[in-house]
Amino acid sequence: MIRSPRFSRRRLLGLAALQSAAALGLHSVGTARAEARDQDFVPALVVGTGYGAAATALRLGEAGIRTTMLEMGGLWDTAGADGKIFCSMLEPDHRSMWFRDRTETPLATFLWLDVINKDIEPPFAGVLDRVAHPGIDVYLGRGVGGGSLVNGGMAVVPERDYFERILPEVDADEMYGTYFPLANRELGVNHVDPEWFETTEAYRYARVSRAHAHRAGFPTTFVPSVYDFDYMQRETAGEAPRSALDCEVIYGNNYGKRSLDKTYLPAALGTGNVTIESLHRVRSFRPAGAGYAVEVEQIDELGEVRAVKEIRCRHLFLGAGSLGTTELLLRAREQGALPDLDESLGEGWGPNGNVMLGRANHVWDPTGAEQSTMPAMGIDNTADPDHPVFAEIAPIPAGLETWVSLYLAIARTPERARFAFDAATDTARLDWRAEQAAPAETAVRSLFDRINQVNGTVYRHDLFGGTRAFESSFTYHPLGGCVLGRTTDLHGRVRGYDGLYVTDGALIPGSTGVNPFVTITALAERNVARVLAEDVRGN
Ligand code: FAE
Numbered sequence: 001m002i003r004s005p006r007f008s009r010r011r012l013l014g015l016a017a018l019q020s021a022a023a024l025g026l027h028s029v030g031t032a033r034a035e036a037r038d039q040d041f042v043p044a045l046v047v048g049t050g051y052g053a054a055a056t057a058l059r060l061g062e063a064g065i066r067t068t069m070l071e072m073g074g075l076w077d078t079a080g081a082d083g084k085i086f087c088s089m090l091e092p093d094h095r096s097m098w099f100r101d102r103t104e105t106p107l108a109t110f111l112w113l114d115v116i117n118k119d120i121e122p123p124f125a126g127v128l129d130r131v132a133h134p135g136i137d138v139y140l141g142r143g144v145g146g147g148s149l150v151n152g153g154m155a156v157v158p159e160r161d162y163f164e165r166i167l168p169e170v171d172a173d174e175m176y177g178t179y180f181p182l183a184n185r186e187l188g189v190n191h192v193d194p195e196w197f198e199t200t201e202a203y204r205y206a207r208v209s210r211a212h213a214h215r216a217g218f219p220t221t222f223v224p225s226v227y228d229f230d231y232m233q234r235e236t237a238g239e240a241p242r243s244a245l246d247c248e249v250i251y252g253n254n255y256g257k258r259s260l261d262k263t264y265l266p267a268a269l270g271t272g273n274v275t276i277e278s279l280h281r282v283r284s285f286r287p288a289g290a291g292y293a294v295e296v297e298q299i300d301e302l303g304e305v306r307a308v309k310e311i312r313c314r315h316l317f318l319g320a321g322s323l324g325t326t327e328l329l330l331r332a333r334e335q336g337a338l339p340d341l342d343e344s345l346g347e348g349w350g351p352n353g354n355v356m357l358g359r360a361n362h363v364w365d366p367t368g369a370e371q372s373t374m375p376a377m378g379i380d381n382t383a384d385p386d387h388p389v390f391a392e393i394a395p396i397p398a399g400l401e402t403w404v405s406l407y408l409a410i411a412r413t414p415e416r417a418r419f420a421f422d423a424a425t426d427t428a429r430l431d432w433r434a435e436q437a438a439p440a441e442t443a444v445r446s447l448f449d450r451i452n453q454v455n456g457t458v459y460r461h462d463l464f465g466g467t468r469a470f471e472s473s474f475t476y477h478p479l480g481g482c483v484l485g486r487t488t489d490l491h492g493r494v495r496g497y498d499g500l501y502v503t504d505g506a507l508i509p510g511s512t513g514v515n516p517f518v519t520i521t522a523l524a525e526r527n528v529a530r531v532l533a534e535d536v537r538g539n
Contacts, residue, residue: 008267008270009270010266010267010270010271011263011266011267011270012266012270013031013266013269013270013272014031014265014266014267014268014269014270015262015266015270017029017030017031017266017269017270018075018077018261018265018266018269019077021075021077026075027074027075027277027278027279027280027298028275028276028277028278029075029144029269029275029276029278030269030274030275030276031269031270031272040310040311040312041311041312041313042066042067042068042311042312042313043065043066043067043313043314043315043536044060044065044066044067044068044313044314044315044316044317044536045067045068045069045070045292045294045311045313045315045316045317046060046067046068046069046070046317046319046503047069047070047282047294047316047317047318047319047320047324047325047328048069048070048071048146048318048319048320048321048324048325048504049069049071049143049144049145049146049260049265049276049319050141050145050146050147050148050260050319050320050321050504050505050520051146051147051148051260051264051504051505051517051520051521051524052319052503052504052505052507052520052521052523052524053069053146053317053319053320053503053504053524054145054146054260054263054264054265054268054319054521055183055186055264055503055521055524055525055528056317056319056501056503056524056527056528057069057264057265057268057274057317058186058264058265058267058268058271058274059525059528059529059532060268060273060274060317060528060532060536061268061269061271061272061273061274062271063532063536064273065273065536066273067268067273067274067275068274068275068276068277068311068313069268069274069275069276069277070277070280070281070282070294070296070311071143071144071146071276071277071278071279071280072142072279072280072281072282072299073098073125073127073141073142073143073144073146073278073279074125074127074142074143074144074278074279074301075143075144075276075278075279076127076143076144076145076149076252076261077261080093080095084254085252085254086127086149086248086251086252086253086254087251087252088246088247088248088251089105089247089248089249089250089251089373089397090247090397090398090399091118092118092120092251093120094120094121094122094123094124094126095124095126095127095251095252096120096126096127096128096251097120097126097127097128097129097130097251098125098126098127098128098129098142099123099124099125099126099303100120100123100126101119101120101121101123102117102118102119102120103116103117103118103120104117104130104137105117105250106139106250106356106471106474107396107406107463107464108463108464108465109462109463109464109465110398110402110462110463111462112462122302123302123303124301124302125142125143125279125299125301125302125303126142126251127141127142127143127149127150127251127252128140128141128142128150128250128251129141129142130474131323133429133430133432134429134430134431134432134433135417135430135432135433135434135436135473136351136430136432136434136437136472136473136474136475137473137474137475138323138351138474138475138478139250139474139475139476140321140323140478143278144260144261144265144276144278145259145260145261145265146260146321147321147517148226148257148259148260148261148517149252149259149260149261150249150250150251150252151249151476151517152249152373152374152375152392152394152515153225153226153227153257153258153374154223154224154225154374154375154378154392154515155184155187155189155223155224155225155226155515155517155518156223156224156378156390156514156515156518157176157180157184157514157518157519157522158512158513158514158519159382159513159514160172160176162382162412162512162513163175163512163519166508166509166511166512166513167484167485167508167509167523169484169485169490170484170490170523170526174526175522175523175526178526179522179523179525179526180518180522182522182525183518183521183522183525184224184518186263186264186267186521186525187226187258187263187264187517187518187521188226188228188258188262188263189224189225189226189518190224190225190226190228190229190230191222191224191225191229192222192225192229192376193229193233194222196229196233197222197376197377200233200236200372201236201368201370202232202236202244202245202368202370202371202372203371203372203376203377204366204367204368204371205367205368205371205393205395205396205405206375206376206377206393208361208365208366208367208405209377209379209393209405209407210377210379210393212359212405212451212454212455212457213379213451215451215454215455216450216451216453216454216455217450217454218379218380218381218447218450218451219379219380219381220377220378220379220380220393221377221378221380222376222377223375223376223377223378223392225374225375225376226257226258226259226263227244227253227256227257227258227374228256228257228258229376231243231255231256232244232245232256232372232374235255235256240255241254241255242255243255243256243257244256244257244372244373244374245370245372245373247373247397247398247399248373249373249374249397253373257374277296277298279298279299279300279301280296280297280298280299280309281296281297281298281299282294282295282296282320282328283295283296283297284328284331284332284335284337285316285328285332285337286332286337286338287337287338287497288312289312290314290499291312291313291314291315291316291499292312292313292316292499292500293310293311293312294310294311294312294313294316295308295309295310296308296309296310296311297309314499315499315500315501315535315536316499316500316501317501317503318482318494318500318501318502318503318504318506319503319504319524320504321478321504321505321506322349322478322479322480322481322504322505322506323428323478323481325481325482325502325504325506326345326346326349326419326428326481326482326506327419327421327427327428329341329345329482329487329494329502330345330346330419330420330421330428331421331426331428333345333421334421334423338496338497338500340496340497341487341494341495341496341497342486342487342494342495342496344483344486344487345481345482345487346418346419346420346421346428346481347416347418347480347481347483347486347487348416348418348480348481348483348486348509348510349416349417349418349419349430349432349478349479349480349481349510350413350415350416350417350479350480350509350510350511351432351437351472351475351477351478351479351510352410352475352476352477352478352479352510352511352512352513352516353389353409353410353411353412353413353440353443353511353513354408354409354410354440354472354474354475354476354477355408355409355410355411355437355440355441355444355470355471355472356394356406356407356408356409356464356470356471356472356474357406357407357409357444357448357459357460357469357470357471358396358404358405358406358407358459358460358463358469359404359405359407359448359451359452359457359458359459359460360403360404360457360458360459360460361403361404361405361457362403362456362457363403365403366401366403367396367401367402367403367404367405368401369398369399369400369401370399371395371396371397372395373395373397374395375392375393375394375395377392377393378390378391378392378393379391379393379407379447381447382412382513384446384447386443386446387411387442387443387444387446387447388411388412388443388513389409389410389411389412389443389444389446389447390409390410390513390514391407391408391409391410391444391447391448392407392408392409392410392515393405393406393407394406394407394408404460404463407448408476409440409444409447409448410477410513410514410515411439411440411441411443411444412443412511412513413439413440413443413511414439415436415437415439415440415510416480416509416510417430417431417432417433417436418430418431419431419481428481434472434473437472437473440472441470441472444470445470477505477512477515477516478505479505479506479508479509479510479511479512479516480505480506480507480508480509480510481506482494482502482506482507483506483507483508483509484507484508484509484523487502488501488502488507491526491527491530491531492507492523492524492527492531493531493535499535501527501531503524503527503528504520504524505520507520507523507527508520508523
């Protein structure tokens with residue numbers, strides 16, 4: 001079992017750099033060696049600080065290549081007036097959402113009452129964004145660490161046969177023998193103690209759902225996590241400050257979670273070659289000399305543009321996520337900077353078959369007032385030939401008994417959408433149609449109709465606005481837009497342009513069948529290893 005990420009001297013150096021940036025109120029972080037050099041040119045520029053970007057920057061730094069990471073969100077390491085860096089879901093404030101005056105949570109209502117969302121001000125560079133597209137909204141993390149700051153920590157390796165179907169040209173032996181284990185190790189993936197799971201109040205909700213699934217003949221499985229389960233045990237024992245046990249997740253965890261700012265990013269900083277600039281939003285880029293010139297807006301936490309910079313680089317790695325990376329490339333083509341980008345750019349986008357739903361339990365089946373926000377179990381019905389579904393058993397972190405079982409189900413469907421650039425709004429827009437969620441809902445319904453039937457339970461119709469039982473109008477898992485082997489070559493090199501790479505979820509064609517961040521990380525590790533061997537070394 002992999003217990004914790006490697007505590008190398010390098011990572012400790014990087015953590016120290018992050019802490020001193022916090023103490024000094026800086027938005028830029030790096031060790032002295034990296035910061036002392038020319039600021040207008042770097043050999044490697046990485047856009048974003050999520051999974052793909054972080055793995056890439058670590059390997060570039062280790063190879064001795066001076067690298068700057070540009071992140072539009074903030075550096076989440078300074079406590080607010082309440083002594084905490086992040087706010088809780090029960091008392092959200094301006095830190096919760098990216099420039100909003102009201103929260104926009106996945107659950108819209110409870111008993112049809114508008115009691116979940118709260119007014120927040122001032123509009124601020126908060127940690128969670130919800131980006132509206134026609135037919136679907138996309139949740140994203142904003143800040144140094146990207147989605148790792150807000151996600152549920154579930155670290156799942158996809159089933160090999162499904163991975164081979166999604167990315168048939170990628171060597172699965174290499175992925176399953178080398179890069180998935182490497183990603184798990186660096187991310188600090190760990191497993192819940194099964195004995196403790198059986199007794200703790202924190203997972204009563206998961207045990208109730210497990211019993212209902214088993215009664216209906218469906219298998220369940222433990223889900224690995226990047227939340228430190230030893231820490232969680234100490235939380236429940238009252239020996240450590242609470243986070244998973246204090247309703248913290250989508251607006252950030254103050255403790256316990258091994259987000260990227262605890263793992264890959266300090267390791268990258270500790271190489272002495274990597275610098276991170278937060279509140280730096282990349283607007284556009286163009287070929288310049290033997291590399292690229294990148295236009296960047298430096299913003300403050302209230303959204304004011306404080307400076308516009310041009311940074312030149314030889315190698316440009318796009319790790320801004322499925323939406324961010326695809327938008328930057330589409331804008332570059334629209335504006336004529338990169339006219340030869342492959343015509344597949346924008347295609348192959350999917351929401352990873354996400355469908356959320358709730359079930360109403362009997363009064364004798366309470367799910368518990370004190371629920372861990374970190375899911376640790378899923379219903380694995382992926383062997384079903386007609387309706388393969390993996391459904392994570394999700395918490396309702398309400399702080400009181402609700403008798404609700406909540407799930408985020410992941411269905412495998414071939415439905416895909418395409419991004420096109422909309423010059424009027426200067427953004428990439430998806431053409432996803434709400435009806436495209438129907439196959440995923442059908443698959444999920446087939447699983448949960450059976451569970452309800454056998455257990456004599458019903459769906460909740462009061463949670464998502466209106467009366468619908470299935471919520472597929474948002475996704476946590478945007479994937480695709482610059483698909484590996486189509487818009488890029490088989491190692492993420494953008495076709496038609498030397499020195500330009502995609503390194504994030506945009507590479508994956510719309511589905512992984514499970515939660516995607518381990519796959520994104522492992523693929524980035526694989527790609528950067530090849531790029532370092534063939535393109536970058538010696539520059
Ligand atoms: P990502 O992590 O999104 O990072 C992209 C970064 O680029 C962000 O920090 C952006 O702010 C930044 N950026 C974007 N545009 C620009 C620009 N123009 N200039 C500068 N910076 C920019 O990308 N996945 C799991 O596997 N397990 C889970 O339990 C799970 N739970 C989730 C829960 C929630 C609420 C959410 C929102 C997501 C969840 N996910 C989960 C999905 C996972 O976090 C997501 O797939 C990855 O974060 C995507 O990684 P990327 O490297 O593609």
